[in-house]
Each structure stands twice: as structure tokens, then as C-alpha cells.
Amino acid sequence: MSQINRLTQGGRIDRSKTLNFSFNGTSYTGFPGDTLASALLANGVDIVNRSFKYSRPRGIVAAGAEEPNAVVQLGSTEAAQVPNVRATQQALYQGLTAASTNGWPNVQNDVMGLLGKLGGKMMPPGFYYKTFMTPASMWMTYEKLIRKAAGLGRSPRENDPDIYDHMHRHCDVLVIGAGPAGLAAALAAGRSGARVIICDEQEEMGGSLLDSRDLINGQDPALWAAAAVAELLAMDEVLVLPRTTANGYHDHNFVTLHERRTEHLADTAPQINGQPQARARMHHIRAGQVILATGAHDRPVVYANNDVPGNMLASAVSTYIRRYGVVPGNKLVLTTSNDYGYRAALDWHEAGREVVAIVDARAKPDGDLVKAAREKGIRIITGSAVFEGKGSKRVSGARVARIDLDNFKLAGSVEDLVCDTIASSGGYSPVVHLAAHTGARPVWSDEAIGFLPGKVKGMTPVGSARAVYSLSAVLADAVEAGASAAAACGFESGGIELPQVQSATEGPACALFQVPHEKPTMRAPKQFVDQQNDVSAAAIELATREGFESIEHVKRYTAMGFGTDQGKLGNINGMAIAARCLGQTIPQTGTTVFRPNYTPITFGAIAGRHCRDLFDPERYTALHSWHLKRGAKFEDVGQWKRPWYFPIGNESMHDAVARECLAVREKVGILDASTLGKIDIQGKDAREFLGRIYTNKWEKLGVGKARYGLMCKDDGMVMDDGVTTCLAEDHFLMTTTTGGAAGILEWLELWHQTEWPELEVYFNTVTDHWATMTITGPRARDLLSEVTDIDLDKDNFKFMECREGQVAGVPARVYRISFTGELTYEINVQANYAMRVWEALFQHEAKYGLTPYGTETMHVLRAEKGFIIVGQDTDGSVTPEDLGMQWCVGYDKPFSWIGHRALTRPDTKRDDRKQLVGLKPVDPKVVLQEGAQIVRDPNQTIPMKMVGHVTSSYYSPVLNSGFALALVMGGHKRMGEKVYLPMADGKTHEAEIVSPIFFDPKGARQNV
Template sequence: MHRVRAGQVLLATGAHERPLVYAGNDVPGNLVAGAVSTYIRRYGVVPGNRLVLSTSNDHAYRAALDWDDAGREVVAIVDARQAPDGELVEQARARGIRIIEGSAVIEAKGDKRVSGARVATIDAEAFKVTGQAETLACDTIASSGGYSPVIHLASHTGARPTWNDEILGFVPSLVKGVHAAGSARGIHDLAEGLADGVARACEALAALGRTAQAITLPQVDARREGKACALYQVPHEKPTLRAPKQFVDLQNDVTAAGIELATREGFESIEHVKRYTAMGFGTDQGKLGNINGMAIAARCLNKSIPEVGTTVFRPNYTPVTFGAIVGRHCRDLFDPERYTALHQWHVEHGAEFEDVGQWKRPWYFPRTVDGKKESMDEAVARECLAVREKVGILDASTLGKIDIQGPDAREFLGRIYTNKWEKLAVGKCRYGLMCRDDGMLMDDGTTSCLGENHFLMTTTTGGAAGVMEWLELWHQTEWPELDVTFTSVTDHWATMTVTGPEARKLLAEITDIDLDRDSFKFMDWREGKVADVPARVFRISFTGELAYEINVQANYALHVWKTLFKHGEKYGLTPYGTETMHVLRAEKGFIIAGQDTDGSVTPEDLGMQWAIGYDKPFSWVGKRSLSRPDTRRIDRKQLVGLKPKDPAVVLEEGAQIVFDPDHAIPMPMVGHVTSSYYSPTLKSGFALAVVKGGHSRMGETVYLPMADGKTHAAEIVSPIFVDPKGERQHV
């Protein structure tokens, strides 16, 4: 956050379109007119088939014309004015669109979607319906009551806004050093708004002692517009308190009846009405509903809107987090610190920690040799070799764990993951990729079948909460018919990963589970006892070595951990941390979501077509997006390995990649390094990276210009550096 003390301030904040307040205006399919045009013009989406437009001004006619241009039916334009005659009105008439004058939509019909609009002639000044209502069949109702200048920032100076009857809205008061321009002060015509912006900017420059340069404004075709009429709440045949609900503030469910009741209760100040009803208390701070609410209060009190006045606009205009306000001077974060059941053991054995999400995870375990403490590089090299040559152990308790149960659990997994799940047998595990609806990878992990309708999903440590929310979002909003439940059990289970060539021998000493390679295969799980504690053991590997993930109730974790070390001494059991885990997984080409992906990477970019079920009967989340032209491009950034020409070089993570190191600056960037480490097994640096068209560039040389002027050369290779056939994890 920056604090800026400006000598002059130019406010070009625009205006908000006001919806009309009528019965049933909360039924899906009710929109403001400008939103209809935005959907059609900006996004190429028509939000329905049959439109009824209710308006009090010419501007809204654009929505009906855009709807007609899109080839959909405009059932009618319902205009509250008598004999509207602007140019847009004439265009609508010329197209044969029915215009119902002196009328308004008094009620939207429908339950889960608009099915019709009740239209009647009205007397806006007397606030009554004057004719018989007609029901028009439609699926979309657009409304517009005019435009309200955005005066919030100007009001933050302490100056009260003033009412302007010409534009039917409040405009900023004059404040020294503040210049409002265009729609912010009620000038909604485009040509006049552009000219006003220049004029106000010249005023600000002149106040600073500067002279503005002459500029040529864009040519804008003048357009004749009819005068808008004042319409805020549309009357109904029934009194407001008896009519179907007419919502003023859709965020806080404030109705016209609620405001009317507030005035009956004796609340005459608009600030009191606001607090009685909670009008404008939502995140939009009354941007859509407050003017309508003030107009309703004014009518009930038999006052004018200027007499009722407006509420106080307080900073901030948009929500700002406490973190942004505090900034970098926050010292300790007011954020929970989560510890695994083994945390104290790690502390006692000298672990250095890193923050992963809210968890404190052992980063590495430095030893002191001959009075000298190991550096991180030395400790990681020792830990890596221990895993590759003997056996290591990792506290993996922080991995997200979600218990999924229900008759439709398999069906749900098939829809949320890219690969298939209907035939996964009890006792088996499967790796899965999870995409957002734009086709980009958001998380990955293994899911194990505990029973026919019972699964345990694991997620990345930092992504656990987000994945849980994602599952609930799709279940509750898109597939509520599926009978499935989700329970976070991350804290319930402690997970210890024992990995390395000696892992089977060590675990066999303290478990009653048959660990024979043919009876307990890779990607199987078994239930039994470990150190006399009930446990689930999963034969899953994130290192590429023989590995067992031991899951026990968290309260028993320390006992099992100590027992493993007691029996593991003769095998050289070595604790390792997250840094070693990163090196080992990267040597195998295993990705970390959020490090090797950045929200713009698809499973195909990662070379993981084998994990995509293109022929699944139900379209899984993200499938449609993988057929978009941009996701089918052959020059997309794709995951590859990089082998530096100089084995001693460890490339910088985030370093940009170019094909031609002699290209003039700015060089075209073709990718970047996502993970980079020194491998004591390979005795060289190595990296994972994403490179444009990388899958077809194996063996080519790329270059990485550095900030110090050096340029490193590297060869594009397979991302799997150790045991490409996967033999070691299947022994």
C-alpha cells in the first residue's frame, strides 16, 4: 500500500447503472441492462433467448439492440416514459421491436429462472398501477433506472454530495484540489465526457502551474437522447408490504417493504434507516441499491431525495485486506502455526524448518562434525545419498488427507480428476491430476480405495484447504444429486515415509504386514500393525525408490517413529527434510503443483497424457478447455529437463530461457526454470523447466542469460534423470 499526497486529484470514476426495484427482482434472469450488453459485446455470451427490457431512459435501449443483433428475440421494451423519442428508440421501432410506453415490469415470474414478466401502465409520480397487467413470456428481464455518478472518493474528502435533478443523481461537491470529470459529475454523453475530461485535466495542471499540451479528441457521432424520467421503485397492484418481495439491496436482502417499515417505526434519518435495514452494509457498500433506497425512504416520508440526503461514504471504496494495510512492517504474522505430532522430535534433533502453508516442516537436519555444523548443501547431499543407497525417513504428515465416502464417490472422483476411477479395486492406489475448469492443473496426489464406496485422497500440503473447498464447490453447486461426503482428516493421521533400498528390511522387523514384493506391490496399500499400532501402509513413492508411507493415528506417531529409529540404526536410517525431498523427486521428474506449474500449465504440457481419460462417459472438470485452440498449440510451454553444460552450475529457479543468446535486447523469452538443484547422485546440477515446444526439442541447447552478465548453456533432456524405467520403486 502506498500513501500518496497529491497536489491535485482528477476523479474520472464513471457511473453505476441503477436497477429498477420491482417484485421478484431476485429471481435468476434479472439483470441490469448494461450487464446484458457487456455479456454480449465483451464475452460473446447471450444470457437467454427471450428478453423484456424495463427502462426509464434511452441508454438501456442498447441492451435490446445488442440482443436483437445476437439473433435472439426481444419480446418488448417497456418504457416508463410517455412518447420516448431518442435515436435509439427510433432504431428499436425501425426494427419492429414492440415498445410499451408509460409502463413498467411490475413483477418477475419464475422460481429457479425467470419465466415471464408482468407489465402494466403506471403513474410514477402517484406511485400506482393504472392499467391491467399483461404477462409476457420471457427468460430474461433487463432493467435500468438511470445512472448514479460514483461519488465515493470525492465524499471521502468530507464534502457532502449534492442532488442534481437533471441527471437524477448525486454529484460531488466542489472541493479544493479535486476535479471530477465526465460521468463522475453527471455528464454521460460520450463526446461531452471526453471534452470535460480534458477541461478538468487542464484545470488541474493550471493549478500546479503547468500548461497542458493541445490534444485531438476522437471523433464521436452525436446522438439525440430523450429525457429520462425518475423511477426507482416500480409500483405493484398490492401495497409494498403485501406485494411479492421487491429487493433494494440484494446482498443483504433489504426490501422496499423493510425500508417502508423503518419509516413507519419512526426512523427518519437515512443513516438510521440504513442501520435499521442494513442497507448498503454489504461489500458493494450500497453502490447499486442506496439511491433506490433513499428514493423509497423519501417517498414514504413525503420528502424529496435531497431532503433525505445520502449516507456517509467511508473508505475504502473497495475491500482492502488488513495485510495490505499493515504492509511489510508486520513482524510476526498473525497466522496459525501448525505442527505435526513429531515436531518436538525434529526440534530436539536440530532440524531447520521452513513454512509450507501454515505448517512448520523440517527443511533439513544438519549434523555437527568435528565441531563444525553442516551447511544446507552438505546436509542435503548426505540425506540424498542415504535415501538412494540405504534408507531415509520423512515426516509427511502435512500432506492433505480427505476422506471421501458415499455410493457416488467413484463417480465424483471420475468427474473431478482427469483419469478414470470406476475400476480401482479395494487395496489399490492411483495418482490423479486435478484441473480447474480452464483446463490448467491445480493439484495432484494419490487417492486410495479403502472400500467399495470409501476413498482417501491426498493433496499437496499447501493446497489441502483449496482442494477441499473445490470438492465442496462442485458437489454443492454442480452435482448435488451425487451422494458423497468429504471429511478433512489431515490432522487425524501422522504419515512417515520410509524410503530407500533397505526400506523393506527395516519395516519387516516391526510390522505384521506381508511385505513380499508380489503380495504387496507398488501402488497397493495394506492394513496391519506397525510397532504394535494399527496402521495403514501405502506403497507409494515420491523418491523413485522402494518406499512405504506409514499412516497411524497421530497420538501414536512418536512411538512408531522412535521404534523405526531403534531398529533402523543398523540400516543407516537417516531423517531427511523437504529440501532433500525436492531433490529426490526432481531427479525422477515428479512435479510439485504450484512450483513446476503456475496456473497456465495443462496435463498435456507436463507430458502426462497417460493420466487423462479422454473417453470417460462424463466430462471431467477441465476437459472441454483442453480442446480450445490455445491449449492445442504446439508451441506451448512444456515440461522438460535441463542439463547444464557445466556440471558445477546450478541454474537459478525462475531464470528465463532463450534460444538465441546473441539476439538483441529485448530477447524473446521461450520458457523458464521451475526447479533446480545439485544432485549428489548425478554429481552435477540439473533442472526442470518449461520451454516452448519443449517435447519436440530434446537434445537442443538453450541459453539462460543472468543478471550478472553471464550466460549459461544447457541441453534439453528428459525430465527423468534417475532410473527412467522405474525399476527401483518396483523391487
């Protein structure tokens, strides 16, 4: 049988086309305009899931984002799997494939359900903690089984075929929600010329107007909604975003919107003109004003067995009938605390099915809708409520009695009604979630019997989001708010004529949360508060009895409002129950914190296009394509891709590095050093500034001369180093470490701007502008002489000097500085010419044995010379003296410098500080592990006293031995001592403390 619950007419669906879909392996049909939920209800599918903890059969309760049960796994292929989709929010499309997230082997017959049936006594709150707490070592095992039993969907095991992206947008007024309030506010704001964005999470804009009994201008209010949307679409400065949920409301009116662009079409995004389109798009909105038109959720009533399929929200029943032409049952009992709940009974009656009774908690209801029900001859039982539903896989009856809410007990005889559907309405809960995201606590209103959004700067709630429910009042409220929001952004609205509204007048509601039962709450059949997390009234009562008095603790103990639900249906009832148990008011009890996201967002949308090869910028030097062609292996240094080494053929890294090292020591190597930070410093006080920022002296550095400098933080610890050259009297070029470049420029600006603004000096980054090629090795001079007009004579161009001239026909600055200990020239040219100069040098490759080398060889060569790398041999706790570099500290400089004071503290003068030394493994074949801990006595008991650690360690081809740099307590005075390095594999290495300079200790080779 197909679509047994579908009406032959009515609803906003297109009956001319049939859509086929499958749910839990069974094929069904529906119509365009359906949601998966409305189509399932049309087909008479009662059980859509098993509950999270007790595995109870569950049916569809709601018609929107607040649905707790109909959470499904979507996708026809493995790659297209999407967990945690609410069937009530998923538009139906041809071929849609969905399955329940819980239930094993299936939702109809579930093994876990047996355990659930044994009931609450078996699984009280804290059940998992209490049962599986010991032994602690087994928790990882328990957890896997518990998770499998609990369900809640699964991630795809294959790559997502779809793409997602982000848009950053700004507007004057953001309107969240396109029901009557949102549309009216957007029109009022939009007509002023303000930039407006309006979003709505549903398939169709209009909200409650799509299933309302009211009339606007004497017509179906959906027509007014359609006209409003059309007008908004036609406005230049208005952006209309359908199928877009405002998921997070952050500080300063920054709101994240999740636009589902193709999920109503297919489970993977169709291509457009052969190009992929984003399946979902995250809009990052920065709004001047936010209008919160998020509406209200109907609040279910808490009574026994209120989770059996067939228990629904009254408003959802109306929505299914009026919007989708689906009556989700045959015999209805309505239990309500208010007039608007009556719409469900009237709609049900008009659809031609039986309304068994309306059970109204109020003694004397008398609004228009009540009268209309009486006129239709519908039985109304007043002063009463449904206190228990009957049935297990579908409602079979309702138990009704008079209630005494003051004393929380039943107050009369019980009547059993036969029905298959129980609709309940406990009143509306304004959707305060988004406002709460900002940290604004919701405020209780006795008048509204609900929480209202807290105050947020630049945010105005309108309509039912602030408990204004009558349509004419909603429209007036929204127009005023829309115009005011635009005015706050400097746009005057011409005003807007309010349409004529005909709606029923409503009588006052009463506060009804949990219905008392014949038995005490702890003994009655389960009365569910939060169906998604299986939290019952008894669980909340137990939590309060066990001493959890804060609502936040009650939440964590019971899991109420956790996860994807975020307390949409259950939290107000849960707070009311906790308040009753604690003998306090609801405002005293307060609310829990609703957090982003309002409904689940796919990770893809959060990542956007920042994935795969666009995940993070890769910074390239001007020579990158040469390195690629030469077969370089790359190392990530910050975001830079630096050549690591250049293997030839199948050469191993070890062999390649050994070859590169020997080439530099014996012939000549070349390194692309363009990534070094370079800062141009100009001004008459540049020299003075350098003296204050570096530890060493700069006042006497002559023009054309270069000097190594150390920089400390104000705590006296080394933060960066590099060579700075005096280009002219008031002009310097500072180099920094590759990783430090951006931070050091900020550091210089910080000190200049905040401490020494009187110094006349400017700093500008030229890192990307100059390409730097380092040629180093005994034949460097011969090589360079082939391509330059600079006088390279050793007496005319000395070590630590700079010259200008032509290299390969390109203007260049050449620096004689060395990080290898060999004769070295650093050639700097404007980066656009780098490739030409590099290739010109390589024309002499064969003649001089020119060998390109990468960062690994650079590391070995500098370590052989005992040159530190800041961040590798230092870690923010190392002073210049710890490094043995007191020669680089000018204690007697006239003006204090950064770190000076800290370096005179007793702590920085201790002689047992960790100090930089060399380590020579006794077995030359051993290459110590970087990070390995050092002890003096290998035979002591664990925990051993650790006296230092290895910072750099390599194999040296020229020494034919492993060697290392290390920080060792009091190391400078322990030359020649033996230390031990116990390793994780049980071996212990022995090493001798030596000078950190392993090669050419007198520095003769760089001075030739």
C-alpha cells in the same frame, strides 16, 4: 511567569495538584483536567507550530478533533514517540513531553518561513509538481528534501514497548458521541434493555454540556451529563467507552472504535499487577442501529491573515474559558454570522477581560445572546466583518468594514481595531464525516447553512449532527431516536421524561464563508481555508481558473482536506469558495469524500496482537518437537512449518541435502509428510465423482489399490495432483498437495453442491487427523519389518497398494507409494500416536542408517525422477499434455470431466506450447537459476526471443551434476538440442534438452 492566562476559578480542572510538562524543551505547569492545548494557552504559548508549506507561525485554533495547527510530536523517549497528536485532544499528565512537528531550527525562528514570506506567488498550488517535475530522475532526491522541510512528525526509530489489542463487539444500538444528544439517546435506548454501546472521543463525557450557558433542571448541565453517565454505567447491557473515537464507519453498520486506554496517564502504558496492558484498543463493532451524535464543528470565517496566532474559533474560546479556566488573550474582537458566536464574547467579558467589539455580518441581530451583550455594554458592529487580521507572531489588530456579500465586496470605510485575539464563527458544520465514510454523500441544507449527513441504512443522526442546535430540541430529538433505534431491534422503551431546559433563544444566522477584501482574493494577504495543508482562498480560486471544476480535482490540486485533517474546518468554506468562483451553488459543487480514519490511529492499534510471534498462525505437525530437538531448519509451506533439512553439526545446507539424498538412494530416509492434504471420500458414487474431478480413470481401481491422479481446472490447466487410494468399495482417501488441501476440499464441495448434487458422496478433511511418515530407500522394507505385523513380501504388498495393520503397536494404514523413486512405505497413524511410532522407527536408526530428511531433499529426489510439484513446475497455464502426462488423461471416459472440453481446444493442442523437459547443464558444476529464461541463440540482439524458463533446479549427488526441469516451447520434440540461459551477471549458461526423468527411468527401484 506561569499560567498567565489561567483564571483563579472556574473550569473543570483540579487546581489542587500541579502537573509539570515540557513543550519544545521549555518546562511549564498545568492542572489535572487540562489538555496539552489548554495548558499551553494558560501559559501564554502563542506559536505551537509552523505551517506545512509556507512555514507560517501558527497557534491553537480549536479545542477538539478539528484542530488544524497544534499537531505535536509526543514522547519522552525514542521508543515512545508518537507523531501527529492533536494538543487539543491530549490530556495533560505529569512529565508529558511534546514538541512541534514542524519548524527548523525551531518554531520561533524558522528558516523555511522566509520562503513562506515571499509568499503565494512563489508557491502556488501545484508548486512542487511544477517546480520539481524535471528531470524525473531527480524526484527521489527532491522528495526527501521536501519531506524534511514539510515536517508532519516522525515515527519512532525503536521498537514500541507497548501492546495493543482488538475487541469484537456486537450491540443493538451504537451511540457515537456522548454530548447531550448521545447521552439522551443512549439513556432512551438503554432503558429499553437493548444492548447499547456509547463512545466519546473526549477525556470527559458530556460534550457541549461541559461548557454550556444553558441550564438543565435549573442546574449546570454538566451535572445532568454526569448523572446520565452514571446511570448508563450502572446498566448491565450498556457499555460506556470513554476516550474512544469512532474512526471508521463501514458497510452494514460495522464501525471501528479506537479506545485510548492509557494515553492520559503516561507516554507508555503502566503495567497492572506486573502485566502489560493494552495502550490502545480497537473495538470492531457490529451494530444493529447506529445513532450519530457526533455534534457539529464551529466553522471559522475566512479572512486575510486568519492564521496568525490569536485567531481562534469562537466556540473554542468559550470552551477554554468555561471548561479549562483559561482566557487565551486580553483584548477580543469577535466576528460572527450567528447568535451562538456571541457566547465567546460574553464568556470573555465575564472572565474580566476586554471585548473590543463584536462584528456581526447580519444587519439586525436580535436574539437573547445579542441582547445580553448589549446589556453588558459590549460594542456591536452590524452588517460588517473582520476582513483582515494584523500581526505576525500574534494578532495585534483587526480590520473591520461593512460587507456586501451579494456582490462580494467591502461596502464602507475601514476601521482598525486593536486586539490580540480574533474569534470567528461562521456557523456550525454538522460532523458528517462518519456517515460519509459509508459512501453516503452529505446533503446541503440552505436552512442549516451546512451539509447534513446522507442517508445510511440503520443510522440516525441526532442533535447538532443533523443541525438541531437548541438544547431542548436536541434532547427531544435524541430521546425519540434512541427509543426508535431500540424498537427497531425489538426493545420497547418505557419512555423518558425530558428534563427542563433553560436556554437562550437564537435569531437566524446568515451565510458567511469568505469575507471580501479591499484587494482581489489573489492579491490580498493570504486567506486560509485549510490551515493544516496551507490551502488559501486564492489557491482554490487559482485551481478553478486553471480548469479544475470538480471539487475532487480542486481538492487534489490544492491538498485541501488531505491527510490527518480530513477537511474538518476547511472543507465547507473551500466548497463555498469554489462555488463562488465557478458561479454555481454549493450543492452543485458538492463535497469531497471524507475517508476513514476520522483522526489518526496508531499502527499498533490497527495491528493489535497480530504481531511478532502471533503475527500469523504457525501450523505444526505432531512431530514438530522432534524436528526441533533434532536441529531441523524449517521451511514455511503456507502456514506450515516443515523441516527443510537436518544439518549435523556445522554442516552446510548443500552438504546436508547431499547427505540426505544419498541416504535415501543407498539406505533409508524418513520424511514427515503429515502436511499433505487428506480427504476422506465416502458414498456409492465416490468412484464416479473421482472420475469427473480427475483427468484419469477410476472405475477399475480395486480395493486396496492406489492411483496417481491429476486435477485440472475447467480451463484444462493442472491445479493439483496426488494419490487416491480405494479403501473399500465406496470409500477412498484422496491426498492433495500441502498448499492445496483447503482449496481442493472446497473445489470438491463446489462441484458436488452446484453441479452434481445427485451423486451420493461426502467429503471430509482428515489432514490433521492422520500423521504421515514416509520411509523410503532400499532398506525401507527391512526397517518397517522390525515394527509391523503387516506382510511386507513384495508379491503380497505391491507398489501402489495399501494395507492395514499394526506399526509399533499402533493401528496404521500403510501405503506403498513413492515420491522419490525408491521403495517407499507411507505409514499413517492417528496423530496422537505419531511420536511413538516415529521414535520406534528411530530405535533402529543405527542398524539401517535411517536418516531424517526435509523438503529440500524431497525436492531433489522427486526432480531426479521428473515428478512435478504443482505450483512450482506448473503455473496455471500448463496442461497435462504440456507435462508429458497424457497417460494420465482419460479422453474416452463416458462422462465428461473437468477440463475435458478445454483440452480439446486447438490452443491446448498447439505443438509450440511450453512443455516440461529436463535440462542438463553442459558444465555439470552449474546449478541453473530457477526462473532463468531460456533462448535458442545467445548472440541475438536484446530483446531476445525467450522460449522458456527453468522451473526447478538442483544439484544431484547421484548424478554428480546440476540438473533442472524447465518449460520450453515445443520442448518435447527438441530432445538433444542445446539452449542458452543468459544471466543478469553477463554469463550465459549452455544446457541440453533431455528427458525430465534423470534417474532410474524405468522405475525399477520403487517396484522391488
